[in-house]
Amino acid sequence: MADFIFNNPVKLHVGPGKFGQLGNVAQQYGKKALLVVSDSTKPTGQLARAQEALTAAGMTWAVYDEFMQNPLSTLVEAGASLARQENCDLVIGIGGGSAMDMAKGIAFCALNEGSIWDYVFGKKQAQHALPIILVPTTAGTGSEANRTAVFTNPETHDKKGLVNPLIYPVASIVDPELMLTLPKRVIAGPGADVLFHALESYISRNAHPFSEMLSLRAITLLAKNLPRVYADVTDLAAWEQVTFASTLAGMAIDCAGTTLPHALQHPMGGLLDVVHAEGIAAVYPAFMEYTWSAAPEKFAAIAAAMGVDTRDMNTEEAAYSSVKAVTDFLKSVNMLPSLTELGVKEEHFDWIINNVQTTMKVVMENNPRVPDAQTLRDILQRSL
Amino acid sequence: MADFIFNNPVKLHVGPGKFGQLGNVAQQYGKKALLVVSDSTKPTGQLARAQEALTAAGMTWAVYDEFMQNPLSTLVEAGASLARQENCDLVIGIGGGSAMDMAKGIAFCALNEGSIWDYVFGKKQAQHALPIILVPTTAGTGSEANRTAVFTNPETHDKKGLVNPLIYPVASIVDPELMLTLPKRVIAGPGADVLFHALESYISRNAHPFSEMLSLRAITLLAKNLPRVYADVTDLAAWEQVTFASTLAGMAIDCAGTTLPHALQHPMGGLLDVVHAEGIAAVYPAFMEYTWSAAPEKFAAIAAAMGVDTRDMNTEEAAYSSVKAVTDFLKSVNMLPSLTELGVKEEHFDWIINNVQTTMKVVMENNPRVPDAQTLRDILQRSL
Incomplete structure (x- = not known):
């Protein structure tokens, strides 16, 4: 510890x-x-x-x-x-x-x-x-x-x-x-952001036993209940869990911060006014593919919290299953845009990468694996 | 909620x-x-x-x-x-x-x-x-x-x-x-008290989603690690988890309070200077036998947090298994005294019961099932 x-x-x-x-x-x-x-x-x-x-x-x-x-x-x-x-x-x-x-x-x-x-x-x-x-x-x-x-x-x-x-x-x-009258788009985007906060704070190099408890609880509650409120915005019992998960995740990032996806989103938000959760979602599959092997036990716990039955998997299998679990989850709430759809083009990459490596350096370095400029470019490229 | x-x-x-x-x-x-x-x-x-x-x-x-x-x-x-x-x-x-x-x-x-x-x-x-x-x-x-x-x-x-x-x-x-030089008795007693705080705050009528998270995490960490430090007082990694569990349980009782065992211990402590954790431990089996059926889902979660494999049990079976799990746990750290060993005798019951029902009424009423005077007497009698 x-x-x-x-x-x-x-x-x-x-x-x-x-x-x-x-x-x-x-x-x-x-x-x-x-x-x-x-x-x-x-x-x-x-x-x-x-x-x-x-x-x-x-x-x-x-x-x-x-x-x-x-x-x-x-x-x-x-x-x-x-x-x-x-x-x-x-x-x-x-x-x-x-x-x-x-x-x-x-x-x-x-x-x-x-x-x-x-x-x-x-x-x-x-x-x-x-x-x-x-x-x-x-x-x-x-x-x-x-x-x-x-x-x-x-x-x-x-x-x-x-x-x-x-x-x-x-x-x-x-x-x-x-929350009982929110339009679907304002359920899915912020809801996905709760997952992003919880997941990134959990894997962050600054995570600690208290923040890990908050993060995992938030993932568990969100994974179960966001689909319910997305299907039926009047489901108050499910909203109770989703709003509580959001608050827990907000406490967790206060302890441990966020990681690479948030580092990448900030320049997109600043330069192109990309919606926060959409910019993050677009890079999530590539970020997880790149990162999971650097913290297999944590990603295995994330998979279990997402509802994957990991009991017959070894740690690596369980960890890797989190990539599909999160990707499928984002798809299920229509929150898996491409960077292209969000207006981010290859011509923006240089500015984004430079900004990540200066303004968002501390956040990027919370990631269990820290990418160089070429790797950042690869992640962005794969997210177009 | x-x-x-x-x-x-x-x-x-x-x-x-x-x-x-x-x-x-x-x-x-x-x-x-x-x-x-x-x-x-x-x-x-x-x-x-x-x-x-x-x-x-x-x-x-x-x-x-x-x-x-x-x-x-x-x-x-x-x-x-x-x-x-x-x-x-x-x-x-x-x-x-x-x-x-x-x-x-x-x-x-x-x-x-x-x-x-x-x-x-x-x-x-x-x-x-x-x-x-x-x-x-x-x-x-x-x-x-x-x-x-x-x-x-x-x-x-x-x-x-x-x-x-x-x-x-x-x-x-x-x-x-x-903690690295504590004598065994000062490991087991306070350590058991962590379990008591976590368990009672979890089942308390005043429990809420935040306190439940704290309580369950404390039970999980304590059940795994108290036996380790009891066996080897120099096991720093296990102490990290036990001390953290203690703090979490302290936060949990701040939210949700304690229940019947603490209500019963206070008069024993006040009248006979009984050691806090020992007085509580003495009544625990009888308290759990009396209480579990009033909150079966919670006691089932307690069993799982204590390390019982409850996957093939129904809720009632899982819940009831918590009684044995906790009793065995207390035995394993030599913390299951009888009231007789602690100097509590039948002649003290009237004073104790009266004090519970006046001074400790609020705490007693946190319990999922609230005993009358005769039931309190039965619980004490069974704990002699």
């Missing part, structure tokens, strides 16, 4: 109907909230419910909803200005990963002057951020359970995470009832 | 050699520490190492070591006086469960006037406690990972826990190297 530190201070409020407690929860942390929300919170009535809940709890609020699927650092800074101007003492993010990461960035920038990139790249140190409450409306990033928020720099196209204990949410509300 | 709240703010420093970082960890939280230590920390050199580490980190310290296996509330209050008199701004507990609980109680009472029982029984509310750092030197209570500290009132013989978020340790150091 490597020695490790585990600390996750987020207060998780989990279960059907918990969104109804937003007012009670929020009033413990502030008087005026900036609501940072996805567009989807309007037609679903989630934004209106939040506003009513805060008002009923004696709080006031302002709304910020200007961002996109790969949140731009410039819009974070605009949101932070609004938070200061409105004298907000709390930021509440309601939505998918982008809204939650945006909320984290705004809470951070509201109390820290200058460019967020100075903090991302460790040039400046911060002491404070506004308290953050997160409410996921998709089961995907697990951002509600960790201290990471990923942004894109529109000037350099760098996409990179701010990782800072100051942006742990003080509380998160994980309510599976918020 | 019942809805639930999960929050555990303890910063866990886990791994061989981590005790060497005590000074670096402690200086983040205070300038003068009260060291609350078990007697065993003297011959093992642990107290001296702690004193040197704090001095090297530029801190000062005082020592408090006056307590017993079932810590008395009067001695907590004496320790709190010492902390105030010495102007300590941090309490460090090093030892088994008693030392750690004593440290928690002292950190609490140092900033809260009056009797600790007023807080235990909810008559007074507290706002502050000194920061607490815990270092377990046995793998047992898991107190390093939760907000509970159990004390005995020498006037009433009540033994009851203070449960308060203010006594979460700010940090704990879980170093398996500290």
Whole structure:
């Protein structure tokens, strides 16, 4: 066992109907909230419910909803200005990963002057951020359970995470009832992302006994239950497991990080605005083929958690069976695009490979086997 | 899924050699520490190492070591006086469960006037406690990972826990190297207690998906590795798993509590100073026989986690097999005393039953099946 530190201070409020407690929860942390929300919170009535809940709890609020699927650092800074101007003492993010990461960035920038990139790249140190409450409306990033928020720099196209204990949410509300009207595409993509987080954190060189427990549990719950909610979006019992898996995986990446697929996706997201889970899914079969033999016991455990009956296999057979299990799983939820379909072409490879080896070097080196530039090119080529 | 709240703010420093970082960890939280230590920390050199580490980190310290296996509330209050008199701004507990609980109680009472029982029984509310750092030197209570500290009132013989978020340790150091010289009796008793915590939190009516994950993982790790360290106290790899299991189980009881065996042990500890794990072990077979059929799926999972091959059994068979698996396990580490051997006699039953039904009512009602007075008497009778 490597020695490790585990600390996750987020207060998780989990279960059907918990969104109804937003007012009670929020009033413990502030008087005026900036609501940072996805567009989807309007037609679903989630934004209106939040506003009513805060008002009923004696709080006031302002709304910020200007961002996109790969949140731009410039819009974070605009949101932070609004938070200061409105004298907000709390930021509440309601939505998918982008809204939650945006909320984290705004809470951070509201109390820290200058460019967020100075903090991302460790040039400046911060002491404070506004308290953050997160409410996921998709089961995907697990951002509600960790201290990471990923942004894109529109000037350099760098996409990179701010990782800072100051942006742990003080509380998160994980309510599976918020998932019951999601369109299929917003089930499959974020759902696959849960698998990616769980699998990569499990095999990461930074994994430790606590994170491994979280990762494997997330894989087991997700593999069983994502197909159920994909088939029937109203299956609340299955959503309970999927949302919980998402939160567990979000805790796991907080310990152990992600690996090669996330390293490859970030430049694609930054350069071409590729949807997070789709960019990752496209490289997954090639990544697994390349990686499994470097950590056979872990991939064998992944196969078992995916539901493969590995009892009559040796470790190598079981490990290799995980490649097919994950590939089949992604196919079953229509989440196995090619890079070509996502607009990634050979002409982008040089930029992507260079960016992976600079901006995403640390993440790439979490992988049990670390590719050189030529191998990265092969993986991308095989994923076209 | 019942809805639930999960929050555990303890910063866990886990791994061989981590005790060497005590000074670096402690200086983040205070300038003068009260060291609350078990007697065993003297011959093992642990107290001296702690004193040197704090001095090297530029801190000062005082020592408090006056307590017993079932810590008395009067001695907590004496320790709190010492902390105030010495102007300590941090309490460090090093030892088994008693030392750690004593440290928690002292950190609490140092900033809260009056009797600790007023807080235990909810008559007074507290706002502050000194920061607490815990270092377990046995793998047992898991107190390093939760907000509970159990004390005995020498006037009433009540033994009851203070449960308060203010006594979460700010940090704990879980170093398996500290276990390498433990005598067999101090391996088996605390080790069995890990199993008791994990099993009871797993079946508790307050269990939830997060605590269930912690509990089952603890059972699996403990069942495999406690026999190894019992056979060879120098087996560091096995100690890593046993100490981690203890911490996981400590987190699990923080979520879900314990059940009937702990409810029965507390009056025995309070009245007759029975050793915690021994009192519990004595009633375990009768408790399991009485309880298993009320939660067959959970007991079946316990059997599997204990290492029983349940694949060809139906749920009831698997569940019932857990009774024998646990009983055999306790026998294998010489931890299956009778109540008679522990000095508990039929003449004590009335007092014990009355105390269980008053002081320990909440804990008893966590059990999947709740016994009346006659059934409690039967369980005690069968355990003589």
